[in-house]
Amino acid sequence: MEKKTIAFIELETHSALLEQWYLLVKEMPSIAFYFFVSPKVKSKITAIPVDCMMVVHNPKEIEKELAGFDAVVVNTFHRNFEQYRMIFQQKKSLVVLHNLNFSLFLQSVNAKNIWPERKRLTYFLKLYCLEKIASGRKTVLQADNFGVLSQSLLDEVNSRSSFGAKTKLLQLNYCNSFSLPKEETLQLVMPGNVSNKRKDIRTLFEILPKLQPQTKLHFTFLGKPESDAVLQQLEELKQKCSAQIEITHYHQFIPWEEYSRVIAKAHLLLCPIKNETSFYLVDEIYGKTKVSGSEADCIYNGKIGLFPTSYPKMNWHNLYYENAQDLESILNHLTFEQLAGEYEKLQPYLNQYTFESVKNKLENQLLQLVNS
Structure with missing residues (x-):
C-alpha cells in the first residue's frame, strides 16, 4: 500500500x-x-x-x-x-x-x-x-x-x-513509562515555565515557607522563570523553607531529554494551574478554552498530578486541592505510603494510553x- x-x-x-x-x-x-x-x-x-x-x-x-x-x-x-x-x-x-x-x-x-x-x-x-x-x-x-x-x-x-x-x-498522549520511585525523600516536580501568568506561583511561594511536612520533600521547578524577579524569589525560597524541604530550579529552557529525566524521578507532579489567563490579550480559561501541558506530562510519564479543583478532571487519576489552606495540608501530610495507594488507582487508565x-x-x- x-x-x-x-x-x-x-x-x-x-x-x-x-x-x-x-x-x-x-x-x-x-x-x-x-x-x-x-x-x-x-x-x-x-x-x-x-x-x-x-x-x-x-x-x-x-x-x-x-x-x-x-x-x-x-x-x-x-x-x-x-x-x-x-x-x-x-x-x-x-x-x-x-x-x-x-x-x-x-x-x-x-x-x-x-x-x-x-x-x-x-x-x-x-x-x-x-x-x-x-x-x-x-x-x-x-x-x-x-x-x-x-x-x-x-x-x-x-x-x-x-x-x-x-x-x-x-x-497524542500515551503512557511512555510508569513508576513510583522508592526514595525516602518525595520528589515533587512542577513542570513547565515558572510563570505567574499561567500558574498560581504566588500562592505556592507563600505556602512553601510555612510547610512542616511529615516527609522530606524535594521541589523541582522544571521550567524557565518568567522574569528575574521570579528567579530571585526562587533563590530566596531556599533560605526560607524548613530543613525538611529542598528546592531545585533552572535558569533557562530545558531540553527534552533533561525534562523527561527529571519527571521520571517524580513521585507527584505539582500543577497549580490558574483558572483564567489570556492569549494575545484575549481571555482564555484553562481546561475549557486552553489545555495545560501538565495533562500531557502526567499521562506520558505515568505520574499523578496535584491540580486545583477549578481545572476540569482529566481521564486520569489525579489529586485535587480546593484552596491554599487545602494545598498546604496535603503537602504537609504527604507520605510515600499514601502515594503508593493513589498510584494503584492509576492502573485502570494505563490500558487506555498504550x-x-x-x-x-x-x-x-x-x-x-x-x-x-
Whole structure:
C-alpha cells in the first residue's frame, strides 16, 4: 500500500508537541511525513532527526515545498495567515487549536489584560496593527478540520459553536513509562515555565515557607522563570523553607531529554494551574478554552498530578486541592505510603494510553483527513 504523505508545520511555539507527533508518526506504516519548522523551533528540538525536517526562514517558502504532500497538519496557527490561506486552498488541512477564544470563537481583546501585559504592549500593537491578527485569525475557518488536545476543549467547541462536526480530539498522549520511585525523600516536580501568568506561583511561594511536612520533600521547578524577579524569589525560597524541604530550579529552557529525566524521578507532579489567563490579550480559561501541558506530562510519564479543583478532571487519576489552606495540608501530610495507594488507582487508565492504541487511533484520523 502506498503511503500517504503529510507535512507538519510549526513556525511558532509548540516544539514539544511536534516531537510528540514525530514519536507517533514514525511508527505509522501508512504515513510518510516531513516537518517544516522555524529556526526558533529547531533550536528547541532534540528528538526529530535533521533529515526529517526543513528549517523555514521565510513562511513564503513553504507553499512551493508542499507539492507532493497529500495533507498538512498545522501545529500552531497564530500568525502567517496569508501563507496558510493559500495552503488551505490547495491541501487537505488539520489545524491544532490551542486557544479557542482567540483561534475559533474569535473573541475580542479584553482591555483589562493590557495592564498586566504592559511590558509586551509594543509587541501586541505590532501584531494587531501591522500583522492584522484580529482579522487574519479568521483564516482558520477555511481549514478542513480542527484538532483539540483534550475532551474538555472538545466539549466546549460542541457547546459554543457549530464546528463540532469538523473538530477532532487528538490524543497524542500515551503512557511512555510508569513508576513510583522508592526514595525516602518525595520528589515533587512542577513542570513547565515558572510563570505567574499561567500558574498560581504566588500562592505556592507563600505556602512553601510555612510547610512542616511529615516527609522530606524535594521541589523541582522544571521550567524557565518568567522574569528575574521570579528567579530571585526562587533563590530566596531556599533560605526560607524548613530543613525538611529542598528546592531545585533552572535558569533557562530545558531540553527534552533533561525534562523527561527529571519527571521520571517524580513521585507527584505539582500543577497549580490558574483558572483564567489570556492569549494575545484575549481571555482564555484553562481546561475549557486552553489545555495545560501538565495533562500531557502526567499521562506520558505515568505520574499523578496535584491540580486545583477549578481545572476540569482529566481521564486520569489525579489529586485535587480546593484552596491554599487545602494545598498546604496535603503537602504537609504527604507520605510515600499514601502515594503508593493513589498510584494503584492509576492502573485502570494505563490500558487506555498504550502506545499502540494511541498510535493506531491517530493514524486512522490522519488517513481520514487525507481521504475526506
